[in-house]
Amino acid sequence: MYSVLICDDSLVARKQVAKCLPQDWNVAIHFAKHGGEAIDALTAGKGQLLLLDLNMPVMDGYETLRTISERRLNTQVIVVSGDVQPEAYERVKQLGALDFIRKPVNAAELLEVMTRHKLLDADKADEDSEFPPLDPEIRDCYQEITNIAMGRAGDHLARTLNVFVHLPIPNVNLIEVSELHMLLSDIETHEQVSAVCQGFVGPGVQGEALCILSDSSLGDVAKILNVTGEVDDQKQLELLMDAASILIGTCLSGIAEQLDISFAQGQPVVLGQHRNITEIIATNKLKWKRTLAIEISYGLEGYNVVCELILLFTENSMTTMNYKLAHLLEDF
Incomplete structure (x- = not known):
């Protein structure tokens, strides 16, 4: 099953982002309160897609992106942040993020971004390419x-x-x-x-x-x-x-x-x-x-x-x- 990791220090923000995911999408949703928890979850194989806030304690979004790149963790990242400065957008793109969405998340915009990056087809591709169980x-x-x-x-x-x-x-x-x-x-x-x-x-x-x-x-x-x-x-x-x-x-x-x-x-x-x-x-x-x-x-x-x-x-x-x-x- 495809997995999504939502990383934000705000409980309200985490829940709001989760509610904006397509309701008919067959995914497992995981949560992290800061970048350190997100790295642990990614290391454990949770989070083929990471929805990442930028301003957080312990480890912020920028450092999280750098760590993902350094450790070559297998995930795709969409930044979800209230920091809409043009420089913030450029920085996260340079650090490997797929895209940038402004807070509060709009379900239609999130759907458009995920569709454009073909993320909604990822879980189906995984199922289609699975081996049959061992005899x-x-x-x-x-x-x-x-x-x-x-x-x-x-x-x-x-x-x-x-x-x-x-x-x-x-x-x-x-x-x-x-x-x-x-x-x-x-x-x-x-x-x-x-x-x-x-x-x-x-x-x-x-x-x-x-x-x-x-x-x-x-x-x-x-x-x-x-x-x-x-x-x-x-x-x-x-x-x-x-x-x-x-x-x-x-x-x-x-x-x-x-x-x-x-x-x-x-x-x-x-x-x-x-x-x-x-x-x-x-x-x-x-x-x-x-x-x-x-x-x-x-x-x-x-x-x-x-x-x-x-x-x-x-x-x-x-x-x-x-x-x-x-x-x-x-x-x-």
């Missing part, structure tokens, strides 16, 4: 090949670190890229993390692998690897890269072997250290819109280690992978 048999097959692949990765990790690895059932979802943060909501609420990303490509298939390690795990990882002395940021980064190399490489190899394809892997890239997972995802947006996401959570018995491996396959990869999986099902 239950295909989903089960994705889970099974991932189970086998993660088992191999876990075995490699166990032998390398001399530990017992807990392997839960992998989660398989077809989602919007903007919803990725929801996969890691537990970590997001109370943990800072460090993350590595590695791209991969094969015949008709491409994607990204994310290896995310909670900061609270780094001390125990150092113990397991018999690292002595101070574990500074550089040493923590080396630990993260070592774990990511084992998990990503072995897991992708297991999936590729079962699908009878081969993957070429790119160079691993550090997405961030000691950051909130939402910030990492927001500042490292993927180039596609929808993804087949396979989430695997690894735990080590006797240690406080939480490691998330997420395999993200592009929407275009689905055709090739579903074809391969259909043939696997025929062999059973």
